[in-house]
Every structure is written in C-alpha cells, then in structure tokens.
Amino acid sequence: MRFDLTDLRLFLHIAETGSITAGAERSAMALASASARIRGMEEALGIPLLERGRRGARPTPAGRAVVHHARQVMHQLERMRGELNDYAKGLKGHVRLLSNTAAINEFLPDALAGFLAANPNIDIDLEERPSHAIVEAVAAGLADLGVVADMVDLAGLETRPFRSDRLVLVVPRGHRLAGGGAVAFADTLDEPFVGLSTGSALQEYLNSHAARAGRSLSFRVRVRGPVALCRLVERGVGIGIVPEMAAQRARESAALQVVPLSDPWAPRVLMLCARRFDELSAHARRLVEDLTAQPPVLAPPEPLSGP
Incomplete structure (x- = not known):
C-alpha cells in the first residue's frame, strides 16, 4: 500500500464534495489524473473505495475507513505545521471552515479579512452549507470548524458563541x-x-x-x-x-x-463548533481565538420600517 499525501488529500476532497470531478478541481488536478490515482488506490487494496453513480461518488465502507484515517493524517500534518511555524516562517497552515448563510454573508468577511491580514501564513478553505450538514461534516472529521445556528443538534461537539443573528x-x-x-x-x-x-x-x-x-x-x-x-x-x-x-x-x-x-x-446565536477545540492545529486554535474574541449580543428588535 503506497498512498501518498496527494492521494489522501484527493480522496478527502472527493468524499467532501461527493464528486470525483469536484474533488479533482479542489485538488488542482486534472480529472484523468485524479481518476487514475483513485484506481491505483483501489488496486493496491483490492477493493472498491467509491460507489460511482449518476449523482456523483460516495465512499464505500472501506472508503469511509480511508476517509477516517486520511483525516487523521491531515490533522496531524496541520498540527505539525502549527507547532513548527515559529521555527519555519515560510510554512503554510490550512484551516477548513464551514459556515451557514448568515455568518458567511454578514459576519465572516470582516472577521476573516482581519485574521488573514494578520496571519499571512494561514490559508482558509471556506464553504457554505446548511447547519445540520456542517455538524455532520465536523463530527465526521471532514472539516476543522463550523459556524452554525444554535437551533441545530450539537450533541457530541464542543461549541463557543460566535455572533448573534x-x-x-x-x-x-x-x-x-x-x-x-x-x-x-x-x-x-x-x-x-x-x-x-x-x-x-x-x-x-x-x-x-x-x-x-x-x-x-x-x-x-x-x-x-x-x-x-x-x-x-x-x-x-x-x-x-x-x-x-x-x-x-x-x-x-x-x-x-x-x-x-x-x-x-427567528432570533439565533451563531455557534463555532469543533470536535475538540484542544485537539485542533495551532492555526485552527488561533482562528478560534480570533473569531470568539467578541461575545455575541442579541439586542431587542427595533421597529424597522422603510422611508
């Protein structure tokens, strides 16, 4: 079994997007090259890792095991990057953040602009999803952090208040x-x-x-x-x-x-969630500290009317 980091990252991207084409695009890879890498992984193991259909591709039971271990490898790599950052200034860190519509349109642009300007060595992969899908992805280890409405079931995840909405x-x-x-x-x-x-x-x-x-x-x-x-x-x-x-x-x-x-x-508190905050990479922990520095305050509704 000779899987390299490119193979594992590609497989994660396919699992996250539900599509070999979209996974290849996210990996900055040609579709033919991505398909060949997946076939090579399946041949090395002797079992199919993806169920392919008209609606895309999803991991088989064996593929889900690969997703689990690939995510652990990538998580450890991010932790290593974060811990080595003080010694290797050119080392880039990466944080995968999922967000619901309200946060991605109203709060995150300003918050992330300031964070990214202050941390040029950290890249953020930001994607919009419904709150329930974010919880599932974070719980499955397919994202580092999520911003969700507090009305969703957050059992099994750790949370911190982010903003009011x-x-x-x-x-x-x-x-x-x-x-x-x-x-x-x-x-x-x-x-x-x-x-x-x-x-x-x-x-x-x-x-x-x-x-x-x-x-x-x-x-x-x-x-x-x-x-x-x-x-x-x-x-x-x-x-x-x-x-x-x-x-x-x-x-x-x-x-x-x-x-x-x-x-x-209608009134909601937007929550930042993770599997375990203390197990995040140093880059992700830095982002958590920055995003939760301002406690959310939900003011009473004012009488809004047009001119």
Whole structure:
C-alpha cells in the first residue's frame, strides 16, 4: 500500500464534495489524473473505495475507513505545521471552515479579512452549507470548524458563541403584512416569495420550517444573495426573509418595510463548533481565538420600517 499525501488529500476532497470531478478541481488536478490515482488506490487494496453513480461518488465502507484515517493524517500534518511555524516562517497552515448563510454573508468577511491580514501564513478553505450538514461534516472529521445556528443538534461537539443573528421578513412598502407588529412565519406562506438560490443554507433552513407546517414556499424568483433579494422585494416582486443586518443595509436606499418574525427560531446565536477545540492545529486554535474574541449580543428588535 503506497498512498501518498496527494492521494489522501484527493480522496478527502472527493468524499467532501461527493464528486470525483469536484474533488479533482479542489485538488488542482486534472480529472484523468485524479481518476487514475483513485484506481491505483483501489488496486493496491483490492477493493472498491467509491460507489460511482449518476449523482456523483460516495465512499464505500472501506472508503469511509480511508476517509477516517486520511483525516487523521491531515490533522496531524496541520498540527505539525502549527507547532513548527515559529521555527519555519515560510510554512503554510490550512484551516477548513464551514459556515451557514448568515455568518458567511454578514459576519465572516470582516472577521476573516482581519485574521488573514494578520496571519499571512494561514490559508482558509471556506464553504457554505446548511447547519445540520456542517455538524455532520465536523463530527465526521471532514472539516476543522463550523459556524452554525444554535437551533441545530450539537450533541457530541464542543461549541463557543460566535455572533448573534435574527431573521426578519422584508416586504414592499404598504404590504398587508407590514404595520401590525411581529408576524408568524406560517402567516406568510400564502405569499409569493423572492428566495435565495438552490444550495443556500438559509433557504434550506426556511424550506424545512415550511415543510414542518405542511406547506412549501412559492418562489417568483431565486437569487444568490440578500442584497439582490431585497432589491426585488422593493420592486414588488414578492416578500422575503433575510438576516436583520442585511435588511438594515438594504433599507438605507430601498423602499422596504422590515417586519419582525414572532417564531422562536427567528432570533439565533451563531455557534463555532469543533470536535475538540484542544485537539485542533495551532492555526485552527488561533482562528478560534480570533473569531470568539467578541461575545455575541442579541439586542431587542427595533421597529424597522422603510422611508
């Protein structure tokens, strides 16, 4: 068995993305080369490591064992890099961070910009996923850290508060749902929605709450981010739900009305999670310290309304 670090890193990327093509791209490798490496691993072991299908590739039971050990090898490599960093200034560290929509749009850009500027020897692989998928990936050792909403089941992981967040309803000026105080999510489900694009962690979160009410959201259009969503709502295309900070930014120049949601899941604390913080690499621990330096504070909702 002659697996090198490139083989193991590639296999992890395939397991994380569910695709040989996407795993090869993340590894900066040609598809033919990646496929040949995987075949070489399977031939060396004499068993298949991936189940290949039209929807991608996923590890077999033997492949899951390879993922487990490959992640341990990569984790030890990162720990070594962190411990040697003071002696080898040119040594690069790498942290894999998964985040939900709210954190990746509203909080992480500024926080990571400052951290990366102060730590030029650390690279961060940041990816958006729904909170439940982040918990599964961190628990399985497929990511170092995750930022998730506190409503998700975090059993088995260690957590630290990161930031506070509140979801609000945005409607066009004069809409029937505006002006009467907080609104329950269930009371919005007969309205046409401007939604976030497929794959958005926040949109999947909202879709799941609609499904629990036995309904589904009716989308007029779906867009990539909260800013575009608010612009379309302003023009009367439909209503939408976004983080409060995004609504506050948009209302500075948009004729929006912003309505609090009365549901208990609307106000959230975003949590930073890991399998064990004390087992992280020195680079990842440094990032944890930086991201949790400001304790989250969730202020009471203010009466938001457009001009």
